[in-house]
Amino acid sequence: MQNHTLIPCDQVAQPSPIVGVPIQSEPTTPQADNAHFQPQPHPPPTTNPVSVSAEAEGATSSFLGQAALAKEVHRLLTENAKLDLKSKLLEHRLQESMRREAKLILKNAELEHSLASLLPLCANQLP
Secondary structure, eight states, X not given: OOOOOOOOGGGBOOOOSSTTOOOOBOOOOHHHHHHHTOOOOOOOOSSOHHHHHHHHHHHHHHHHHHHHHHHHHHHHHHHHHHHHHHHHHHHHHXXXXXXXXXXXXXXXXXXXXXXXXXXXXXXXXXX
């Protein structure tokens, strides 16, 4: 197994025109090698961490706002369903009351008719 070392591009000799002859390079020192491979400073962040935090907080508050809105919508839908049931129950009760009232009106009309038919008989009985 061969050991390979990285050589900076500007220190590599030009290839030999003779086939089979290895490429020669100038010897380098570790400091020279390291000079070409110094770590580059990181560029400054493109976003302000405070603004990212504010965006995250905004997203969180937006999510919480949506959750609160969904909860309120659910509450309103539930309340609406309850009111619909109450409305139907009251409508049913109203219809029942109206049927009873109609029956009573008919009964009253029958009684008035009977009374009217009895009045002439009573009139004949009077002195």
